[in-house]
Amino acid sequence: MDIITSFMTGTIGLIVLIVVHLVIGSFTGWLAGNKGYESTITWFFAGFFFGIFGLLTIGLASNLKYEKQLINLSEKLEKLNINDSPSETRKSKDTKNDITRCVKCRKIIPPDSLSCTYCGAPVVA
Numbered sequence: 001m002d003i004i005t006s007f008m009t010g011t012i013g014l015i016v017l018i019v020v021h022l023v024i025g026s027f028t029g030w031l032a033g034n035k036g037y038e039s040t041i042t043w044f045f046a047g048f049f050f051g052i053f054g055l056l057t058i059g060l061a062s063n064l065k066y067e068k069q070l071i072n073l074s075e076k077l078e079k080l081n082i083n084d085s086p087s088e089t090r091k092s093k094d095t096k097n098d099i100t101r102c103v104k105c106r107k108i109i110p111p112d113s114l115s116c117t118y119c120g121a122p123v124v125a
C-alpha cells in the first residue's frame, strides 16, 4: 500500500506541476501575443520551462502594440500639423498687410496694440 500511495502522490505531484507550468506557459504566451509579439509558441515554452521567470520576462518586456500605437499617433499628429500650416500662412499674410485680428473676437485691431480694443483680450504675437 505504501508503495502505491507514494507512487500516486508522486504522480499527482508531477501532474500538478505540469498543469501549473502549462497554465503559466499559456498565460505567458497569451501575454506575449497581447503585447504584440509574434513568437507566442516560443513564449509558451519559456513560461512552461522557466515558470514564473518566463512570465516575469514577458511581463516586464516593452509592449510592442503600445509602441506601434505611439508611432501611429505621432505620425497622425505630424499630418495634423501639416494640415494646420495653411491657416498659419494666412496669418502671416495678414501681418504682411498690417492687419492684426483678435484671437478671441476675430475683429481687426491696430497691429501695434497689446490688447484687443473690442474685448480686451491680450494680443499674442
Ligand SMILES: [Zn+2]
Binding pocket: 102, 103, 104, 105, 106, 107, 116, 117, 118, 119, 120, 121
Ligand atoms: Zn477681441
